[in-house]
Amino acid sequence: MSGSLRPVLLAVLWVAGMTSVLALPLASSVPGGIALVPLGTVLDTPDPPRAWFGDQPVWVAQDNGHWVAIVGVPLDTPAGTKTLRVTEHTGERSVDFPVSVKRYPEQHVRLKDSSKVTLSPDDEKRALAEIERIQALKRHWRMATDTDSSFARPADGRLASRFGLRRIFNGEPRAPHSGLDIAVPLGTPILATAAGRVLAVDDYFFNGKTVFVDHGNGLLSMYCHLDRIDVKEGDTLRKGQRLGLAGATGRASGPHLHWSVVLNGAMVDPELFLKRK
Ligand SMILES: [Zn+2]
Numbered sequence: 553m554s555g556s557l558r559p560v561l562l563a564v565l566w567v568a569g570m571t572s573v574l575a576l577p578l579a580s581s582v583p584g585g586i587a588l589v590p591l592g593t594v595l596d597t598p599d600p601p602r603a604w605f606g607d608q609p610v611w612v613a614q615d616n617g618h619w620v621a622i623v624g625v626p627l628d629t630p631a632g633t634k635t636l637r638v639t640e641h642t643g644e645r646s647v648d649f650p651v652s653v654k655r656y657p658e659q660h661v662r663l664k665d666s667s668k669v670t671l672s673p674d675d676e677k678r679a680l681a682e683i684e685r686i687q688a689l690k691r692h693w694r695m696a697t698d699t700d701s702s703f704a705r706p707a708d709g710r711l712a713s714r715f716g717l718r719r720i721f722n723g724e725p726r727a728p729h730s731g732l733d734i735a736v737p738l739g740t741p742i743l744a745t746a747a748g749r750v751l752a753v754d755d756y757f758f759n760g761k762t763v764f765v766d767h768g769n770g771l772l773s774m775y776c777h778l779d780r781i782d783v784k785e786g787d788t789l790r791k792g793q794r795l796g797l798a799g800a801t802g803r804a805s806g807p808h809l810h811w812s813v814v815l816n817g818a819m820v821d822p823e824l825f826l827k828r829k
Pocket residue numbers: 713729731732733809810811
């Protein structure tokens with residue numbers, strides 16, 4: 553290799569490496585997973601295309617000269633062909649992508665105290681109102697150019713209940729587990745998984761003290777059952793910054809972090825943002 557070409561080639565390799573490391577989570581086009589849908593080359597379409605899945609805007613990023621839609625697939629999506637609506641300067645088009653079946657593990661739990669399964673009318677009213685507020689937060693959208701999807705673990709600890717686990721209490725199926733539980737002692741610092749802004753801070757019936765962080769482009773992270781919260785709405789966070797301390801507030805059988813990741817309104821498997829190719 554000639555001496556003059558070498559630095560150029562190294563620079564090209566470095567940039568290519570940067571984009572593939574920084575840009576994309578692990579693809580898994582299943583319910584609760586992430587579909588990476590190619591939308592054409594940057595050369596053909598210099599302006600980023602805009603994409604929607606249903607009525608939710610979808611994150612579109614550049615990867616090695618191509619536009620890619622990074623689509624969160626809701627857990628209750630039936631397998632089959634799905635369609636994105638894509639708009640660009642030339643007009644609107646539809647882009648299909650497949651979603652495959654995934655059967656998540658099942659866990660049967662026998663509880664002697666059925667009051668932990670059945671809510672009082674007051675608790676039920678509160679919980680339902682909170683679920684609506686949380687649904688609205690999950691649909692939050694902010695366009696950004698610096699979304700970092702290579703997440704750091706928010707806490708070190710044993711991975712307890714995984715995402716998607718189908719829990720059945722006394723023979724009654726519950727909603728599947730929409731996050732990843734990390735077993736940590738009370739008071740363990742909980743760290744922002746990536747840079748972002750605090751979207752909301754609240755104390756919920758089920759989730760307890762909770763922080764929502766907005767990473768831009770419809771990518772959010774949610775940290776639940778905290779004992780103490782150290783941030784407030786609107787704060788800008790850097791990756792690894794402490795949000796609060798782990799606890800067992802809300803409906804928790806013991807101290808642990810319940811960590812959820814939301815993409816275009818869908819709860820997706822947080823582990824897809826930790827495992828890299
Ligand atoms: Zn959990």
